[in-house]
Amino acid sequence: MFTGIIEATGIVQNIEKKGENIHFTLTCPFTQELKIDQSLAHNGCCLTVVEIDGDQYGVTAIAESLIKTNLGQWNSGSEINLERCLKFDGRLDGHLVQGHVDRTGTVKNIEDKDGSYFVTIQYSETEDFTTVAQGSITVNGISLTVAKSENNTFSVALIPYTWEFTNMKNLKIGDMVNLEFDIIGKYITKLMKNNATLSL
Known part of the structure; x- marks a missing residue:
């Protein structure tokens, strides 16, 4: 973990x-x-x-x-x-991440917001994974907050420290990134799909 x-x-x-x-x-x-x-x-x-x-x-x-x-x-x-891996004698500064990449996404846009950066990523449409605004997403292993969420597309805002300290500074439009969606969201999505199937 x-x-x-x-x-x-x-x-x-x-x-x-x-x-x-x-x-x-x-x-x-x-x-x-x-x-x-x-x-x-x-x-x-x-x-x-x-x-x-x-x-x-x-x-x-x-x-x-x-x-x-x-x-x-x-x-x-x-x-x-x-x-x-996480040591359970310290603070959880990000969110719970399994290290199990769900799929890849493609960088569609990078905006320099005068020091911060707004990155938009698109992934193949699927009912299994979703994002919500202010929810958590892991991009190339980085715990980030979703700033904007749309169908199979989301955007994240990065502070200068995260941009410079990680490999995000090397990103270009069209690059492939690893995505791990929030585990709680994945469980809820699966439960809702199962309930919808049972009600048919």
Whole structure:
């Protein structure tokens, strides 16, 4: 479980395809604090640390993760948002995030609001996922508040710190981002669909 509060960014050093999977080697400021089998969210996707070598560590993304996320678009040098798993002896500064990416979205517009940034993202229309204004959404692992919600489109407003401290500053129109919708909203959506089916 995560909070969507990014600890640091990491840099992809090497990419190795192994069958249908991809093994990534990265560096980050806290590599020396990591341990084998530890869960670490990469752009919001929970991956297990499988090796540590000096200032580098390795994770493997299986085919299922590659299908649902933007991991397959990473290159050597890509900057990745990182968060270690939640410790239950501290404050929950973001919202409850599972690290299970639901789908990807596409950046449709980026507005510079004289220091803050208003980013609009579109995702494939589906009844399974929805956003609401002032609700929570995770974009590339970042816990954000929905500023505007429409059918299969939503916008978020980012303060300068979030923009500069994460990889959001690298976004361009047309880029693919990882999305994890609010878990409470997902449960409510499923319950409503089940109730509607039972009433037919």
